[in-house]
Amino acid sequence: MAELVVLRSLWNNLGTGKSICKRCLQTKTCDLIAVRQFYVTSSLFGKRRPPAIEEDIEIPGLERITFADRMYRVPGLAEPTFPEWNRGWRDPFQDPGPKYEEMPLFKEKACYVFNQKTKLLEGVKQALWLTKSKLIEGLPKQILCLAEDPDSRIENEDDRVQRAISHARFWDTTEVRPRKEKYCPVLLSNLLHLCRMLSLRYPSLSKRILAENYKVAAYWTRESSLFQVRGINGLLLNSTSPLAPLATQEEVQATESHILETFYPVSPTIDLQEVHVYEEKNDTGFRQGYPYPHAHTLYILNPLETCARFEPYQLQAKMIMFAFGNLLARARLLYGEQPRVLETPLVMQTIATNGRMFQFVVFQLNTTDLSSSDGIKNLVWLDRDQELYAYAKCLPEIKKKIVVVPAGLSGYRPETFRKFLAMYLHGAVQPSIKTEASAS
Amino acid sequence: MAAFCVRCVGNSKLTNYMQLKQVRILHNEVLAQSPTALSPLYPPILPSLTAKSKAAKQRRRDEYYKKVYAAPSVQEKIRLLTCLQRLKYVVNTQTSAINADRWYQHFTKTAYLSGLPEHFTNSGMDQVAETGDIVTSKALSDPDFEELKSLFCTALLQENFYMRKRTPFLYRTIEHYFSPFLNNAVSALTTLLAAQNPLLKESSLDFKPQVNFYWMRGERVVPRGHRKGSVDPIRFQIDDHPHSQIRVPKQLPEFVPLDYKVPAEVPVIKLEPDRLPLFKRQYDNHIFIGTKVTDPCVYGHTQFHLISDRMHRGRLTKANLEDQIEVRLRANAISSLFAWTGAQAMYQGFWSHEDVTRPFVSQCVITDGKYYSFFCYQLNTLALCVETDCNNPRKNICWGTESMPLYDTVEENDVKGFNDDTLKLLVQFLLYRPKAL
Numbered sequence A: 001m002a003e004l005v006v007l008r009s010l011w012n013n014l015g016t017g018k019s020i021c022k023r024c025l026q027t028k029t030c031d032l033i034a035v036r037q038f039y040v041t042s043s044l045f046g047k048r049r050p051p052a053i054e055e056d057i058e059i060p061g062l063e064r065i066t067f068a069d070r071m072y073r074v075p076g077l078a079e080p081t082f083p084e085w086n087r088g089w090r091d092p093f094q095d096p097g098p099k100y101e102e103m104p105l106f107k108e109k110a111c112y113v114f115n116q117k118t119k120l121l122e123g124v125k126q127a128l129w130l131t132k133s134k135l136i137e138g139l140p141k142q143i144l145c146l147a148e149d150p151d152s153r154i155e156n157e158d159d160r161v162q163r164a165i166s167h168a169r170f171w172d173t174t175e176v177r178p179r180k181e182k183y184c185p186v187l188l189s190n191l192l193h194l195c196r197m198l199s200l201r202y203p204s205l206s207k208r209i210l211a212e213n214y215k216v217a218a219y220w221t222r223e224s225s226l227f228q229v230r231g232i233n234g235l236l237l238n239s240t241s242p243l244a245p246l247a248t249q250e251e252v253q254a255t256e257s258h259i260l261e262t263f264y265p266v267s268p269t270i271d272l273q274e275v276h277v278y279e280e281k282n283d284t285g286f287r288q289g290y291p292y293p294h295a296h297t298l299y300i301l302n303p304l305e306t307c308a309r310f311e312p313y314q315l316q317a318k319m320i321m322f323a324f325g326n327l328l329a330r331a332r333l334l335y336g337e338q339p340r341v342l343e344t345p346l347v348m349q350t351i352a353t354n355g356r357m358f359q360f361v362v363f364q365l366n367t368t369d370l371s372s373s374d375g376i377k378n379l380v381w382l383d384r385d386q387e388l389y390a391y392a393k394c395l396p397e398i399k400k401k402i403v404v405v406p407a408g409l410s411g412y413r414p415e416t417f418r419k420f421l422a423m424y425l426h427g428a429v430q431p432s433i434k435t436e437a438s439a440s
Numbered sequence B: 001m002a003a004f005c006v007r008c009v010g011n012s013k014l015t016n017y018m019q020l021k022q023v024r025i026l027h028n029e030v031l032a033q034s035p036t037a038l039s040p041l042y043p044p045i046l047p048s049l050t051a052k053s054k055a056a057k058q059r060r061r062d063e064y065y066k067k068v069y070a071a072p073s074v075q076e077k078i079r080l081l082t083c084l085q086r087l088k089y090v091v092n093t094q095t096s097a098i099n100a101d102r103w104y105q106h107f108t109k110t111a112y113l114s115g116l117p118e119h120f121t122n123s124g125m126d127q128v129a130e131t132g133d134i135v136t137s138k139a140l141s142d143p144d145f146e147e148l149k150s151l152f153c154t155a156l157l158q159e160n161f162y163m164r165k166r167t168p169f170l171y172r173t174i175e176h177y178f179s180p181f182l183n184n185a186v187s188a189l190t191t192l193l194a195a196q197n198p199l200l201k202e203s204s205l206d207f208k209p210q211v212n213f214y215w216m217r218g219e220r221v222v223p224r225g226h227r228k229g230s231v232d233p234i235r236f237q238i239d240d241h242p243h244s245q246i247r248v249p250k251q252l253p254e255f256v257p258l259d260y261k262v263p264a265e266v267p268v269i270k271l272e273p274d275r276l277p278l279f280k281r282q283y284d285n286h287i288f289i290g291t292k293v294t295d296p297c298v299y300g301h302t303q304f305h306l307i308s309d310r311m312h313r314g315r316l317t318k319a320n321l322e323d324q325i326e327v328r329l330r331a332n333a334i335s336s337l338f339a340w341t342g343a344q345a346m347y348q349g350f351w352s353h354e355d356v357t358r359p360f361v362s363q364c365v366i367t368d369g370k371y372y373s374f375f376c377y378q379l380n381t382l383a384l385c386v387e388t389d390c391n392n393p394r395k396n397i398c399w400g401t402e403s404m405p406l407y408d409t410v411e412e413n414d415v416k417g418f419n420d421d422t423l424k425l426l427v428q429f430l431l432y433r434p435k436a437l
Helices: A002-012 A124-131 A141-148 A157-171 A180-200 A249-257 A312-335 A414-425 A433-439 B012-021 B029-033 B054-069 B074-082 B100-108 B118-122 B142-162 B173-193 B313-318 B324-347 B420-431
Strands: A019-021 A026-028 A106-114 A133-137 A208-211 A215-222 A225-232 A235-239 A273-277 A294-301 A341-353 A357-367 A378-387 A391-393 A397-399 A402-405 A408-410 B088-091 B110-114 B129-131 B134-136 B204-207 B211-221 B231-240 B244-248 B279-281 B299-306 B360-367 B371-379 B396-400 B409-411 B414-416
Touching: A124 A133, A124 A312, A124 A378, A141 A414, A157 A180, A157 A391, A157 A408, A157 A414, A180 A294, A180 A341, A180 A414, A180 B173, A180 B204, A208 B142, A208 B173, A215 A312, A225 A312, A249 A378, A294 A312, A312 A341, A312 A357, A312 A378, A341 A414, A357 A414, A378 A414, B054 B074, B074 B324, B100 B110, B100 B324, B110 B324, B118 B420, B142 B173, B142 B409, B142 B414, B142 B420, B173 B204, B173 B244, B173 B299, B173 B420, B211 B324, B231 B324, B299 B324, B299 B420, B313 B324, B324 B360, B324 B371, B324 B396, B360 B420, B371 B420
Parallel strands: A106 A225, A133 A378, A294 A341, B088 B231, B110 B396, B299 B360
Antiparallel strands: A019 A026, A106 A273, A208 A235, A215 A225, A235 A294, A341 A357, A357 A378, A391 A408, A397 A402, B088 B279, B129 B134, B204 B244, B211 B231, B244 B299, B360 B371, B371 B396, B409 B414
């Protein structure tokens, strides 16, 4: 606390020549040269008012009289300007590096890059504007049918999922409880292990492979601004066959009349990394000839506990942007660089979790013509904030001698895992006919 | 039995004599007439708990053992055995010490047999036989085997060719190219073989788990300090981080009976462990199989280890240590599997003074992506400390193979020279299960 007071006072007194006496926390004007404060650089805290930079005024016709020949500073004479000295060779310890303007990939026009650490201010709204998409709350009915289908369930599903959660949340460490950075990826791998066991029943599930640490690159223009999606995004489940489009042609045509939501006065480029040195690259992360070219599901983790963690709306925006980036790269490979409406829309799923809350997104890319805000839009189905369980406590929470939350796993919701499993099975398994009949 | 009056008993020399000779004080004629028919009137005379004497130390040790025997749960038993922190040797599973496998065999009382147990050598892929209590059936049909082979090849090519990757960091090449490949390979194996091996359906697959074990073996006389001259047990700790492991709810059957006469000898090393070199540290003593005791899957099936770049055979060949390639793999297998099986046994309530009543069996595969070595381990005894080891004929057994390549090279988008035998052995390893299933 004392440090905060010191810092605030120092910031307030910046450039005034006053400093703060740390012992008594009072502002004093004192001789700062004698006081050496080793914990921070003096320039950082304004202990000395920076000297006023005087611009050299060039008046044509008038000769500037400088103290260059005297070789010492004289109060009335101007400071001489010498030509820049070139060493003649590149000393790596004294090399400031090339300036942005001198780099070969420098462009005047800025490009706004979305990477894995970007947290958009306007969240889902901004992501929808950037990807020219229409939002539909809830998952598409094909996936919901599959979730309610009793045939596509694991044996002892509830018991096994609760065991998987308990392993991740309680049993996986020698300490009392594992940290979120540990239990979040372990929970995801346990749930995927359970889902994979169903490939005994549905052999087409084995035509898939997981890829981690791959980098995607995709670029597009939206209303005269250039945007890019770049970098490592998460764990990708690739498959040999693409996902079938989820919305009918009529629904796709109906998006033409939808108006994208803007958030004036905030610019749509907010929170995106502005770069002038860039390459307009379209890359799926995999070379040509890869046996599993179609992206099926992207799993994004939010394992951090500190300020670096993603809020739900930021995580949902990240899911939408990376799903869009992956699909756009693949669409450009299939249909070419020209912006156009796709005959067969491309579909991809994204699941994000922080170890307890799951977010589900299904993205359908209908068009690569993204320059104007009119025309056919892409479709996003979003199912937000689905809890897998309410609490996983090592010790019971007791308030006024009443057990409010018991120890162990409580508040387990099987529907969330069924949606997770349905999204895993989607594309390889059709829901059984009786479920469809009961739904319709 | 001699009888003494109460006044004479006050003499300390007499008291000591009485302790040695187990005499009893009688103080009336009724008792003197029929001494054997009655229970003792006074509680047994025991040595002091707090005195600075050998008898008192022995009494303290006995009280401690009584507490451990009487512990109400396994967690409490393990807590009592590991609560006291003392300096201990930290045994690294991936070590650069020369001939570490003989030292590790000595520390863990393991006999090494080259080759795999009879179960893997007798039963081929195409035989249907019932040998004793182990059932071997037609492991994998040809189409399934081809599918597994193609999955392996694709996973290998994905990491080495298809995925665009930057150059790996220093000493992280194997992890960079082969860790994700092994992730996919292990998942594919577990999924495809779950049809034949129902145990794998109930299994739990851990990635980058933690395995710890703490034990005592041998004694040493403290050379200097205020405890100079006192006898201390030598403590060891293994902290292992395999690449992945499969844990199952049912125990794997034994390869050989508990009292099998092992043809190989356990090497005895007279030098102290510091000479290996092994270094001492003091920190929490952990006994951990990868999950806590409350998990239903407390038995181990197979571990997969990825060796570090420092143990890569290319480096060892350049440093004129070609013979050490297999030695290091053996040392890794013995230490990792001893720690895993030992921890599994402790989770069932066994410890050095309550030796195992059934053998604990686990397997491991150590690889650098191209070369695979297969090891099986049977834990027959946990009684390794000096008190319990003096009359213990049992030895732990480790079987192992030399490293065999899975493929020759990866060129562009093609895997050349794929070795089916290595994959078949891998499949056999994962199909090992109890007779009932």
